[in-house]
Amino acid sequence: MNQRRVLLTGASSGIGKALSERFAREGYHLVLVARRESALNALAETLRVAHQIQVDVVSQDLAEPGAAQKLVKTLAQKGLEIDVLVNNAGFGLNGGFADLPLEQWNSMVQLNVTTLMELTHLLLKGMRQRGFGRILNVASVVSFMPCPNFAIYAASKAFVLSFSQALHHELRQENIRVTALCPGATATEFHEVAGNHGTLITRWMDTPEQVADEAYRALMRERSMVISGWINKPLPFFLRLSPRSWVLRIAEGMARHA
Numbered sequence: 001m002n003q004r005r006v007l008l009t010g011a012s013s014g015i016g017k018a019l020s021e022r023f024a025r026e027g028y029h030l031v032l033v034a035r036r037e038s039a040l041n042a043l044a045e046t047l048r049v050a051h052q053i054q055v056d057v058v059s060q061d062l063a064e065p066g067a068a069q070k071l072v073k074t075l076a077q078k079g080l081e082i083d084v085l086v087n088n089a090g091f092g093l094n095g096g097f098a099d100l101p102l103e104q105w106n107s108m109v110q111l112n113v114t115t116l117m118e119l120t121h122l123l124l125k126g127m128r129q130r131g132f133g134r135i136l137n138v139a140s141v142v143s144f145m146p147c148p149n150f151a152i153y154a155a156s157k158a159f160v161l162s163f164s165q166a167l168h169h170e171l172r173q174e175n176i177r178v179t180a181l182c183p184g185a186t187a188t189e190f191h192e193v194a195g196n197h198g199t200l201i202t203r204w205m206d207t208p209e210q211v212a213d214e215a216y217r218a219l220m221r222e223r224s225m226v227i228s229g230w231i232n233k234p235l236p237f238f239l240r241l242s243p244r245s246w247v248l249r250i251a252e253g254m255a256r257h258a
């Protein structure tokens with residue numbers, strides 16, 4: 001039985017749920033975090049019964065300022081130490097920067113960037129004291145390119161990739177590893193939330209289970225980055241060869257509604 005404990009944000013659906021199931025199969029104890037408490041409780045009960053592990057649930061909005069501090073306080077009250085952090089919660093919106101309200105962009109930056117960064121900082125302290133830590137940060141293939149009509153989302157994921165790889169290097173002398181996961185289009189609720197239906201993005205999608213499996217293996221191999229899905233892997237190579245104006249036009253076309 002694996003006695004290590006994993007905290008997963010965005011565990012109520014999609015990639016986060018599939019990652020929770022993947023870690024549970026390996027015998028890790030879990031802390032599941034998202035807003036939808038009933039979905040978290042249902043998943044927690046299934047995983048407890050199937051794998052005889054401890055599963056705690058924290059229902060919290062992570063897009064609020066101070067969310068990471070509040071979550072860490074809850075963990076301390078429950079006496080839960082975190083060995084593996086999975087920063088997965090995130091959302092995107094398909095729309096022009098000037099057309100959507102600023103509150104939505106602020107909320108996205110808070111969740112995709114600030115909470116991820118703050119939670120990493122706060123939980124690293126305990127990882128360092130205990131001499132062990134693994135961190136999986138969910139970025140995206142859009143981390144590698146600017147995306148018109150996904151401008152803030154792509155910029156937020158560029159932050160996640162850059163931050164994670166730099167941190168992986170900074171901590172290389174300690175027993176703490178950081179892996180950035182860059183999924184391509186994956187069949188989850190993400191596209192409903194983003195308003196992607198009818199776009200080319202949703203034409204070819206991996207399953208969240210495929211993505212979770214690749215992510216888990218990359219984390220165990222202590223890799224600084226993994227692009228999931230064989231079709232997505234050559235993307236950084238092609239992007240390096242292509243003029244930026246082409247990249248912008250192709251990215252714009254992918255996100256356009258039919």
Ligand SMILES: NC(=O)c1ccc[n+]([C@@H]2O[C@H](COP(=O)([O-])OP(=O)(O)OC[C@H]3O[C@@H](n4cnc5c(N)ncnc54)[C@H](OP(=O)(O)O)[C@@H]3O)[C@@H](O)[C@H]2O)c1
Nearest residue numbers: 010012013014015034035036062063090185186188189190
């Ligand atoms: N699907 C794709 O094509 C794709 C591609 C590349 C990267 N990604 C990234 O993968 C990650 C997981 O997304 P997914 O595809 O699995 O989408 P999803 O099914 O919509 O899952 C998103 C998760 O984040 C949680 N979440 C959203 N807003 C939250 C908030 N304010 N506070 C707390 N939790 C919140 C959701 O739970 P609640 O609603 O219950 O709070 C849910 O569990 C995201 O970071 C996304 O950017 C997705």
